[in-house]
Amino acid sequence: MRKLPSYDYIIEAKGVKKEFGFKAVLKGIDLQLKEGDFLTLFGPNGAGKTTFIQILCSLMLPGSGKVCIVGFDPRSDREALCEVIGFVSHHTFLYPNLSAFENLKFYGTMYNVPALGEKIEKLLELVGLADFPNDQVQTFSRGMQQRLSLARAVIHDPVVLFLDEPYTGLDQLGAEDLKQILVEFRDKGKTIVMISHNLDRGLELCNRVAILRSGRLVYHEEISETEIVDFKPIYFKYIEKRPLPFQVAL
Amino acid sequence: MIFIRKLWAIVWKDLLSELRTKEMILSMCLFSFLVLIIFSFALGTEVMDLKTIVPGILWVVFIFSGLMGLGRAFGAERDKGTLSGLLLCPLSPWGIYLAKVVGTFIFTAIMEIFTLSIFIILFNLNLLPVLLPIGLIIFLGTLGFSAIGTLFSAMSAATKSRDTILSILVFPITVPMLIAAVKATETILAGKAVAEVYPSLKILIAFDLIYLLIAYLTFTFIIEE
Numbered sequence: 281m282r283k284l285p286s287y288d289y290i291i292e293a294k295g296v297k298k299e300f301g302f303k304a305v306l307k308g309i310d311l312q313l314k315e316g317d318f319l320t321l322f323g324p325n326g327a328g329k330t331t332f333i334q335i336l337c338s339l340m341l342p343g344s345g346k347v348c349i350v351g352f353d354p355r356s357d358r359e360a361l362c363e364v365i366g367f368v369s370h371h372t373f374l375y376p377n378l379s380a381f382e383n384l385k386f387y388g389t390m391y392n393v394p395a396l397g398e399k400i401e402k403l404l405e406l407v408g409l410a411d412f413p414n415d416q417v418q419t420f421s422r423g424m425q426q427r428l429s430l431a432r433a434v435i436h437d438p439v440v441l442f443l444d445e446p447y448t449g450l451d452q453l454g455a456e457d458l459k460q461i462l463v464e465f466r467d468k469g470k471t472i473v474m475i476s477h478n479l480d481r482g483l484e485l486c487n488r489v490a491i492l493r494s495g496r497l498v499y500h501e502e503i504s505e506t507e508i509v510d511f512k513p514i515y516f517k518y519i520e521k522r523p524l525p526f527q528v529a530l
Numbered sequence: 531m532i533f534i535r536k537l538w539a540i541v542w543k544d545l546l547s548e549l550r551t552k553e554m555i556l557s558m559c560l561f562s563f564l565v566l567i568i569f570s571f572a573l574g575t576e577v578m579d580l581k582t583i584v585p586g587i588l589w590v591v592f593i594f595s596g597l598m599g600l601g602r603a604f605g606a607e608r609d610k611g612t613l614s615g616l617l618l619c620p621l622s623p624w625g626i627y628l629a630k631v632v633g634t635f636i637f638t639a640i641m642e643i644f645t646l647s648i649f650i651i652l653f654n655l656n657l658l659p660v661l662l663p664i665g666l667i668i669f670l671g672t673l674g675f676s677a678i679g680t681l682f683s684a685m686s687a688a689t690k691s692r693d694t695i696l697s698i699l700v701f702p703i704t705v706p707m708l709i710a711a712v713k714a715t716e717t718i719l720a721g722k723a724v725a726e727v728y729p730s731l732k733i734l735i736a737f738d739l740i741y742l743l744i745a746y747l748t749f750t751f752i753i754e755e
Binding site: 363369375386 | 532535536539540542543546547550551610611612614615616617618619620621622754
């Protein structure tokens with residue numbers, strides 16, 4: 281891996297705007313995260329969360345504003361940036377006709393991962409798919425595909441991990457496994473940005489929370505375990521919707 | 531070296547996927563077979579000068595059948611939702627494009643070998659003495675077709691009727707290359723000296739380079755949006 285440049289913030293976004301046609305999806309977002317931060321980004325549907333995370337990981341260029349990830353500018357250092365980030369999305373980015381091992385081998389080669397065979401075996405063990413290395417991905421359940429997608433995203437040991445609704449399709453066991461992997465990743469001092477609709481899951485591991493609403497970052501604070509309970513009313517206040525009675529009871 | 535390894539990884543992945551499904555190759559070969567059969571019945575065996583119309587038929591079949599595979603170069607990635615995963619890999623868009631050109635070239639070449647075999651049988655042609663120059667013409671023609679076709683495949687991948695749009699875009703652009711390829715094939719089949727093919731070969735090489743240059747200059751912008 282190439283030498284990392286110096287930076288003040290591992291993730292820095294300044295005045296990020298994005299329009300699709302006449303529709304402004306992001307209306308000037310500023311965000312700074314330090315190394316080791318775990319940010320969970322909440323927001324209602326259509327708030328611009330996925331667009332924002334896609335801009336952060338260089339899949340989309342901002343209309344205006346500046347983004348800098350690990351000191352790399354997505355416009356000019358896209359390849360270098362791709363080496364230091366991992367992304368888990370709604371889509372698994374897996375090839376259905378290839379086996380789990382072949383998928384990881386492909387992505388590992390693309391990231392020039394050394395000792396790839398051993399690394400793949402370790403990752404398959406980590407995500408609980410060690411018994412299915414030669415099974416084609418199209419035979420996997422949604423949860424198994426999501427686990428493999430996580431292995432794909434971390435195969436090159438990225439510095440920053442972006443997750444867009446990673447718990448989608450996972451059963452309780454799969455969700456707990458994912459949580460454990462994220463704990464390990466966080467404890468190694470890696471930086472994580474996660475989008476979630478599930479307040480409980482989203483608040484479990486993070487040390488920062490943000491709320492995106494109508495293309496604006498309306499809330500961004502550090503959060504401790506004791507404050508997690510207090511966050512739910514804050515969330516509903518910021519998205520201007522009252523919690524339903526059964527949510528209050530829970 | 532790393533660049534070549536990454537490029538080959540994409541080609542290997544596409545070949546392996548196709549080997550498992552056989553969706554594209556089968557449809558391309560079947561289509562070319564059917565078109566050849568139709569031509570064979572339509573023309574009969576008593577055509578005045580078969581060698582003057584054979585090159586045109588051959589290249590029309592190559593282009594039409596090749597188009598069936600072109601759309602899948604990027605269309606399949608988009609359908610499977612893997613295009614973003616590919617773009618997230620640390621490889622320049624130009625590298626991704628080149629890998630897709632190589633893949634398209636291999637698939638088209640397989641179809642062309644099959645077509646040529648059927649062609650020889652149906653039209654009772656002996657191509658063995660001219661196999662080398664014919665092979666070179668087909669190589670250059672296929673390279674140009676794959677180069678420009680892959681570029682347009684990326685452009686049309688996001689559209690709903692991508693196959694129609696791809697045909698509309700590719701046909702007019704490939705016409706000059708097609709004329710040169712047909713002319714060169716015709717010259718060779720007529721038993722003329724190889725030196726007479728040079729002007730057509732030069733045109734083919736020039737178009738291959740022009741198509742690749744256009745792709746080099748534009749592909750990053752096409753794929754980013």
